[in-house]
Structures are given as C-alpha cells and as structure tokens.
Amino acid sequence: MAVTVIFIGKLADLAGEGERELPAPLDWAGLMAALDPDLAIAAKSQRTMVAVNGEVLADKESLAAKDGDEIALLPPVSGG
Amino acid sequence: MAVTVIFIGKLADLAGEGERELPAPLDWAGLMAALDPDLAIAAKSQRTMVAVNGEVLADKESLAAKDGDEIALLPPVSGG
Amino acid sequence: MARDVQLLTKGFSPGKALGLFAKAHPEAGGIASFVGKVRPDSDVKVLELIHYDRLTLPGMERLADEVEGRWQLDGLLIHHRTGHMRPGAPIVLVAAAARHRRDAFEAVDFAMDHLKSRSWFWKREKRGDGWHWIEPREKDHEDVKRWDV
Amino acid sequence: MARDVQLLTKGFSPGKALGLFAKAHPEAGGIASFVGKVRPDSDVKVLELIHYDRLTLPGMERLADEVEGRWQLDGLLIHHRTGHMRPGAPIVLVAAAARHRRDAFEAVDFAMDHLKSRSWFWKREKRGDGWHWIEPREKDHEDVKRWDV
Numbered sequence: 001m002a003v004t005v006i007f008i009g010k011l012a013d014l015a016g017e018g019e020r021e022l023p024a025p026l027d028w029a030g031l032m033a034a035l036d037p038d039l040a041i042a043a044k045s046q047r048t049m050v051a052v053n054g055e056v057l058a059d060k061e062s063l064a065a066k067d068g069d070e071i072a073l074l075p076p077v078s079g080g
Numbered sequence: 081m082a083v084t085v086i087f088i089g090k091l092a093d094l095a096g097e098g099e100r101e102l103p104a105p106l107d108w109a110g111l112m113a114a115l116d117p118d119l120a121i122a123a124k125s126q127r128t129m130v131a132v133n134g135e136v137l138a139d140k141e142s143l144a145a146k147d148g149d150e151i152a153l154l155p156p157v158s159g160g
Numbered sequence: 161m162a163r164d165v166q167l168l169t170k171g172f173s174p175g176k177a178l179g180l181f182a183k184a185h186p187e188a189g190g191i192a193s194f195v196g197k198v199r200p201d202s203d204v205k206v207l208e209l210i211h212y213d214r215l216t217l218p219g220m221e222r223l224a225d226e227v228e229g230r231w232q233l234d235g236l237l238i239h240h241r242t243g244h245m246r247p248g249a250p251i252v253l254v255a256a257a258a259r260h261r262r263d264a265f266e267a268v269d270f271a272m273d274h275l276k277s278r279s280w281f282w283k284r285e286k287r288g289d290g291w292h293w294i295e296p297r298e299k300d301h302e303d304v305k306r307w308d309v
Numbered sequence: 310m311a312r313d314v315q316l317l318t319k320g321f322s323p324g325k326a327l328g329l330f331a332k333a334h335p336e337a338g339g340i341a342s343f344v345g346k347v348r349p350d351s352d353v354k355v356l357e358l359i360h361y362d363r364l365t366l367p368g369m370e371r372l373a374d375e376v377e378g379r380w381q382l383d384g385l386l387i388h389h390r391t392g393h394m395r396p397g398a399p400i401v402l403v404a405a406a407a408r409h410r411r412d413a414f415e416a417v418d419f420a421m422d423h424l425k426s427r428s429w430f431w432k433r434e435k436r437g438d439g440w441h442w443i444e445p446r447e448k449d450h451e452d453v454k455r456w457d458v
Contacts, residue, residue: 008212009282010293054214072212076295079209079240079281080196080252080272080410088361089431090442134363152361156444159358159389159430160261160345160401160421175328182324182344186397189348192341192417195331196410199338248335261345261425262452265418268341272410303411 003065005031006072014039024067031063031071049074083145085111086152094119104147111143111151129154164237165224167217172239174253181237181255188234188257192264194272200247206286209251211242215280223274230270231263238271273304313386314373316366321388323402330386330404337383337406341413343421349396355435358400360391364429372423379419380412387420422453
C-alpha cells in the first residue's frame with residue numbers, strides 16, 4: 001500500500017534522494033506533511049508541477065494518489 | 081568604339097543571342113532604337129533592370145555608356 | 161509523414177543523422193535544420209541533462225504531433241540527448257523536410273523553442289565551483305510565446 | 310566572423326559542406342541551416358540556373374555583408390549552384406553558426422528569402438513541352454518583404 005514519489009533535478013538535491021515511498025492513499029496535504037519543510041516549500045512553489053503516472057496535474061492540490069501510483073515533483077524545465 | 085550589351089535569361093531568348101556590340105557612346109534612346117521592337121518593349125518594362133559594368137542603374141533611362149562599357153539587361157530574378 | 165523522434169543516451173553525429181534524413185526525403189524541396197551544442201566558451205566542464213521516462217519521450221512525441229498539425233511537412237526529425245555531455249557535444253538536432261521553405265523553417269524554429277523551455281528536460285552544468293541548475297533565460301520564454309495563439 | 314560564400318558550377322554535397330562548417334565552428338552554440346533542392350515531384354526534367362559574373366557572386370557577398378551586419382554570428386556559409394541540375398539535386402545551402410539560436414535561425418531565413426527573390430539568378434525548367442522561365446511566386450516576394458524596415 002505505497003505511493004512512489006519521484007524528485008527531479010534540484011528537488012532531488014533538496015530531498016537528498018531520487019525517490020521515496022509513502023503510504024497510500026496520499027493527498028496534497030498528506031504529501032506536504034510528509035516532506036521536509038524545505039522540500040515542501042519548493043513543492044508548493046507555483047513553478048513546481050506535479051505529475052501522477054505521467055499525467056501532469058492542472059491543479060496539484062487536487063492530488064489523490066493510490067497504491068502503486070507514481071507521483072513526480074517537477075521543477076522548471078530546461079532543454080535544448 | 082563599342083559597347084557590349086548582354087541579354088540575360090528570357091531577354092536572350094528574345095534577342096536570339098547572348099550579347100551584341102553596339103557603337104559607343106550609347107544612351108537609353110540609342111539603345112532602344114537599336115533593339116528589335118519586342119526586345120525594346122521588354123527592356124522598357126518596369127521589371128527589367130539595367131546594369132553598366134556590374135553597377136545596377138537606379139534609373140535606367142539615365143544610361144550613358146561609353147567605349148568598352150558592358151551593359152546588361154536584367155529580367156526578373158529567381159534563385160534558390 | 162515520416163517522423164523520427166528519439167531520446168538519445170549516447171553521443172551522436174548530427175551530420176550523419178541529417179544526411180540519412182535527407183536521403184529518406186528525396187521528395188522534399190527543402191530541409192531546414194538546427195543543431196544545438198554544449199557551448200565550449202565558458203568554464204563549463206560537463207553538462208547534464210536529466211529526463212523523466214514517463215514524460216520526456218511522450219512529450220517529444222506530442223510536440224511532433226503539434227508540429228505536424230501546424231505545418232505541411234514531408235518529414236520531421238527530433239533527436240535530443242540526455243545524460244552527461246562535454247563542451248562541444250551536440251545536444252539536440254531538429255530537421256524538417258517540406259515542399260515549401262517556410263513550412264520547414266517554422267517547424268524547426270517552433271520545435272526548438274518548445275524543446276528549450278517547454279519540454280521535460282532538466283539541465284545542470286558543472287563549473288569550477290561545482291554543479292549549477294540551469295533554467296531557461298527570459299529570452300527563451302519570450303521566444304516560445306511567439307507561437308501561442 | 311568566418312565567411313564561406315561560393316557560386317558552384319558543379320554538384321555538391323550539402324551534408325559534407327555542413328559537416329565541415331560545423332567542424333570549423335566548434336565555438337558556436339548552434340548551427341541553423343537550409344538546403345534547397347530541385348523538386349522531383351513535377352514533370353521537370355532539368356532545371357537551369359543562369360548567373361551573370363559581374364553581379365551574382367558580388368551580390369552574394371553583399372548579402373553576406375548584410376547578414377553579418379544584422380546578426381551576431383560566428384560563421385556564415387552560402388553556397389549556390391549555377392548551371393544545369395537534375396531533380397533532387399541540391400541548389401542552395403545556407404548555414405549560420407551563432408552563440409544564440411535566434412541569430413542563427415533568422416540569419417538563414419533572411420539569406421534564403423533574399424536568395425530566392427532578390428539575388429542575381431535566373432531560373433528555367435525543362436518540362437515535357439520545353440523550357441519555361443520561372444519567376445518568384447507572390448509568396449516569395451511577401452517572404453522577403455518581412456525583412457524590409
């Protein structure tokens with residue numbers, strides 16, 4: 001009964017790890033409570049997006065992850 | 081005591097030759113008089129430009145070619 | 161339309177890829193392309209691009225869908241590196257083959273703008289004083305906004 | 310800035326020329342390019358481009374001057390064929406190496422627009438019913454006007 005949370009880029013630096021398992025089900029408040037304060041602040045930033053199983057949430061506060069889901073915390077992108 | 085007149089592209093087709101020698105000095109009226117009527121009409125077209133020794137004339141009617149000059153009659157371009 | 165979208169984990173030769181692309185599209189009147197490389201003119205020692213499997217390649221495919229929908233193309237190629245790269249190494253190659261020049265140009269321009277600031281890549285550089293995360297410049301955001309309708 | 314402007318009387322390989330250009334500009338962050346070919350999709354058997362020695366190459370050099378004046382480039386290449394070409398043969402290659410992507414793109418776009426309708430070339434096609442002189446399409450004139458300030 002777990003959710004995998006993936007930290008990407010500088011969020012992985014902040015987390016000190018690339019991913020973490022958290023108990024399912026998990027909503028936004030639950031995720032914020034489970035993260036270190038620094039990481040929670042970064043996650044709340046308007047510039048951080050959230051995807052569940054590869055689908056980016058239009059409103060990350062509507063997060064409702066269940067067992068087996070993969071949540072990704074996505075900082076601002078930069079390619080090319 | 082001659083001027084070389086170069087016909088390019090479809091003007092060469094009209095002229096039936098790529099170039100012709102005409103007596104120097106030569107002004108615009110003189111050039112028009114020396115050309116076949118079809119060719120003169122094409123040369124007068126706003127879309128035909130005239131160069132003397134590789135310099136395009138802003139006003140072709142100001143033509144004033146002297147011995148050894150090369151006049152080029154230039155139809156609309158198309159490259160690439 | 162023939163499409164070639166790849167997320168590359170190893171070094172590649174843009175010249176070779178372009179040559180093959182041109183061969184694959186003898187019918188196109190023109191091919192526009194762009195190659196982006198790691199700039200060698202700063203004190204960057206290594207550049208790292210990070211991707212996320214569940215978003216990055218699917219996102220590149222969606223970008224290709226959008227490009228195909230907006231322009232009349234014979235072929236579209238998008239190759240993008242991930243992983244560690246040395247200065248001078250190619251990061252990205254985009255090429256579009258089209259009957260009409262402007263379609264090819266705009267398709268490549270659009271794809272590059274989107275790869276730069278709206279694709280699922282994260283970039284950091286190792287300089288003399290360690291690693292630094294890189295975000296798109298203000299200019300990159302402006303560039304991509306040109307296409308928003 | 311390194312410049313390579315050529316009027317070519319024989320067939321050439323755009324891929325090879327681009328590869329050499331990229332090698333010559335390791336310092337550039339990006340290279341934009343365009344290759345224009347004789348379209349093989351009509352009943353054109355041969356395309357002929359005619360040039361005039363006293364204007365064509367000097368005009369290409371002046372175009373390169375203008376491009377260099379307008380954009381910050383590390384390198385600029387303009388190769389243009391003259392003479393007889395078969396369907397599928399390359400006619401023109403323009404490439405620009407620059408630190409910034411938009412400079413490279415716009416330089417190539419500008420140069421192509423000008424080569425198409427404001428350079429000293431004349432074009433005719435041999436079709437089933439003989440030779441036809443080709444003039445720029447209205448679109449080509451519109452394209453180049455975008456740059457007039």
